[in-house]
Amino acid sequence: MNVNSTVSIADEPSDLTKSFPIVQSLVNKAVEIYMGMSWIQLITSIVVICVTYDQIAYQARKGTIAGPRFKVWPIIGPFLESLDPKFEEYQAKWASGPLSCVSIFHKFVVIASTRDLARKILSSPKFVKPCVVDVAIKILRPSNWVFLDGKAHSDYRRGLNGLFNQKALEIYIPVLEKNMETYLEKFLSLDGPREFFPEFRELLCALSLRTFCGDYITEEQIKLIADNYFRITAALELVNFPIIIPFTKTWYGKKLADETMKIFERCAAKSKKYINEQNGTPACVMDEWIHLMKKAKEDAAEDPDAKLLVREFSDKEISEVIFTFLFASQDASSSLACWLFQIVADRPDVVKKVREEQLRVRGNDLSKRLDLDLINQMTYTNNVVKESLRYRPPVLMVPYVVKQSFPVTEGYTAPKGSMIIPTLYPALHDPEVYAEPDSFIPERWENATDDMHKRNWLVFGTGPHMCLGRIYVLMLFTGMLGKFLLHADLVHHKTPLSEEIKVFATIFPKDDLILEWKRRNPLEI
Numbered sequence: 327m328n329v330n331s332t333v334s335i336a337d338e339p340s341d342l343t344k345s346f347p348i349v350q351s352l353v354n355k356a357v358e359i360y361m362g363m364s365w366i367q368l369i370t371s372i373v374v375i376c377v378t379y380d381q382i383a384y385q386a387r388k389g390t391i392a393g394p395r396f397k398v399w400p401i402i403g404p405f406l407e408s409l410d411p412k413f414e415e416y417q418a419k420w421a422s423g424p425l426s427c428v429s430i431f432h433k434f435v436v437i438a439s440t441r442d443l444a445r446k447i448l449s450s451p452k453f454v455k456p457c458v459v460d461v462a463i464k465i466l467r468p469s470n471w472v473f474l475d476g477k478a479h480s481d482y483r484r485g486l487n488g489l490f491n492q493k494a495l496e497i498y499i500p501v502l503e504k505n506m507e508t509y510l511e512k513f514l515s516l517d518g519p520r521e522f523f524p525e526f527r528e529l530l531c532a533l534s535l536r537t538f539c540g541d542y543i544t545e546e547q548i549k550l551i552a553d554n555y556f557r558i559t560a561a562l563e564l565v566n567f568p569i570i571i572p573f574t575k576t577w578y579g580k581k582l583a584d585e586t587m588k589i590f591e592r593c594a595a596k597s598k599k600y601i602n603e604q605n606g607t608p609a610c611v612m613d614e615w616i617h618l619m620k621k622a623k624e625d626a627a628e629d630p631d632a633k634l635l636v637r638e639f640s641d642k643e644i645s646e647v648i649f650t651f652l653f654a655s656q657d658a659s660s661s662l663a664c665w666l667f668q669i670v671a672d673r674p675d676v677v678k679k680v681r682e683e684q685l686r687v688r689g690n691d692l693s694k695r696l697d698l699d700l701i702n703q704m705t706y707t708n709n710v711v712k713e714s715l716r717y718r719p720p721v722l723m724v725p726y727v728v729k730q731s732f733p734v735t736e737g738y739t740a741p742k743g744s745m746i747i748p749t750l751y752p753a754l755h756d757p758e759v760y761a762e763p764d765s766f767i768p769e770r771w772e773n774a775t776d777d778m779h780k781r782n783w784l785v786f787g788t789g790p791h792m793c794l795g796r797i798y799v800l801m802l803f804t805g806m807l808g809k810f811l812l813h814a815d816l817v818h819h820k821t822p823l824s825e826e827i828k829v830f831a832t833i834f835p836k837d838d839l840i841l842e843w844k845r846r847n848p849l850e851i
C-alpha cells in the first residue's frame with residue numbers, strides 16, 4: 327500500500343524553507359522518499375528513528391558514569407527485570423561505581439551508591455525533590471501534602487513535627503502497650519511454627535492505626551485495612567503501569583486507598599468532636615493534631631506570631647495526611663519487625679542481655695507499665711534495634727527527581743527530569759565506619775562515633791524530608807522487643823532462604839520468617 331495520497335507537506339513553502347533553499351530541498355527529498363514508501367517501510371523507518379534517538383539520548387545522558395554501554399532492550403530498557411527486583415542485582419549495580427545509571431522507557435535513572443553522594447543528594451532541595459510514581463498522584467490525591475516542595479513543604483511539615491516529638495510520643499505509649507499485649511497473647515496461643523511476615527504486617531498495621539486514630543477506628547476496620555494493605559503497596563511500587571485500568575494492581579490500590587481515607591475521615595470528625603466540644607485529653611495522633619490546632623487558635627489571639635497550625639484542617643485533609651503516615655510506616659516497620667525478631671531468635675547471647683536489662687530497668691517489677699522514661703533507660707535493647715536497622719535497613723534507596731540540572735560530582739551533571747536515587751544500604755555497610763559490617767553487633771553502638779551516628783546512619787534519610795517517624799520507631803521497637811522477649815521464647819525454623827533478601831517495596835527474609843512463640847517465666851534469665 328502506498329501512502330502518497332495523504333501527504334502534501336511541501337506544497338506550500340513555509341517562511342523557513344523560503345529563506346533557506348537548502349532546507350526546502352531537504353524537505354522535498356524527505357517527502358519524496360516518504361511518498362514512495364510502503365506502510366511496512368514507513369513503520370520500520372519510524373521504529374529505527376525512535377530506537378536510534380533513544381540510544382543517542384541514553385548515551386548523552388549517561389556521560390562517563392557506569393551503566394550498560396547501550397540500552398540492551400531498546401526503549402523499554404530493563405523494565406521487565408525491574409518488575410521483579412532482586413537484591414543481588416541492586417548490589418551489583420551499587421558495586422559498579424559511585425554513580426551508575428539505567429534507562430527504562432523515557433526515564434533516565436542515576437543511582438548514587440556512596441554515603442557522601444547520598445547525603446549530598448538528600449540535602450540538595452534546590453536541585454531535587456522526592457520522586458513519586460505517576461500513579462501515586464491519583465492514589466494519594468493531588469492535594470496531598472507529600473507532593474509539596476520547598477518552603478510550602480517545610481511550612482506544612484513544621485505543623486506536623488509536634489505529632490511525633492517526645493511529648494506527643496508519651497501520649498501514645500499506653501495505647502501501644504495495650505495492643506502489644508493483645509498481639510503477644512495471640513502469638514503465644516498459636517499452635518506450632520508459622521510464617522510471621524503476614525502476622526507482623528497485621529501487628530504493625532494495628533499498632534499504627536491505633537496510634538493514629540485511637541479508639542475511633544474499630545477492630546473490623548483495622549482488620550479490613552491490614553488484610554488489604556499489600557494491594558496498596560503493590561500499586562505504589564516504583565515500576566508500575568501509570569494508567570489505572572479496572573481490576574489491575576493500581577485499580578485495587580486506588581479503591582482501597584479511597585476506602586481507607588473515608589474511614590480516617592470519619593475518625594477525624596469524631597476526634598474533633600471529642601477535643602473541641604468535649605474538651606477531651608488527646609490519646610492519639612488525630613487528637614493531638616486537633617488539640618494543637620485548637621491551642622494555636624487560642625494563642626494566636628495573644629501572640630500574632632503563633633501562625634503555625636492556626637489554619638483549620640478539614641476532616642478530608644486530616645485523612646489524607648494520616649494515610650501518608652500509614653503508607654510511610656507500614657512496609658518499613660513490618661520489615662524491621664521481621665528482621666529484628668529473626669535475628670534475635672537466632673542469637674541467645676543477645677536475648678540474654680536484653681532480658682537482663684529489662685528486669686534491671688523494671689527493678690524486677692513486671693507490673694511496671696511502659697513510659698518514655700523507662701524506654702530511655704533500655705540502652706542495650708535500643709542498640710539491638712539500631713543495629714538491626716543498620717544491618718538490614720528496611721529502605722534500600724530513596725528515589726528523587728532532578729528539578730534543575732544537578733552537578734552531582736565535578737565530572738557529572740544529572741540532567742533535569744531524570745530520577746536520582748541515593749542508596750542507604752552501602753552507607754550502612756561501609757567497613758571504614760562499621761567494622762565487620764556484615765555481622766550483627768549491637769555492642770558497636772556502646773562507643774559509637776559521630777561518623778556512625780550521624781554521617782553514615784542514613785536509615786531514615788536526611789535533609790528536609792528526613793523521616794518524621796524516626797523517634798517513634800525507635801521508641802516503639804525498643805519497648806516492644808523488651809516486652810516480647812521477657813514473655814516469650816522465640817524459635818526460628820531456619821530454611822536455606824532465611825538469610826536471603828526479598829525486595830517488596832522494603833526488604834524481608836525470602837522464606838517469610840517461620841517462627842514459633844513459647845510462653846516463658848519472665849523472671850528467669
Ligand code: HEM
Binds near residue numbers: 792
Ligand atoms: C522502620 C521504620 C521506618 C523507616 C526505616 C523509615 C524510613 C524513611 C525514609 C528513608 C524516608 C525518606 C527520607 C528522605 O527522603 O530523606 C522516610 C520519610 C518519611 N517517613 Fe519514615 N520510616 C519509617 C517509619 C515511619 C513511620 C512509623 C512514620 C510515621 C508515623 C514515618 C513517616 C514518614 C514521613 C511522613 C516521611 C516523609 C517526610 C517528608 O517528606 O517530609 N516513617 N522514612
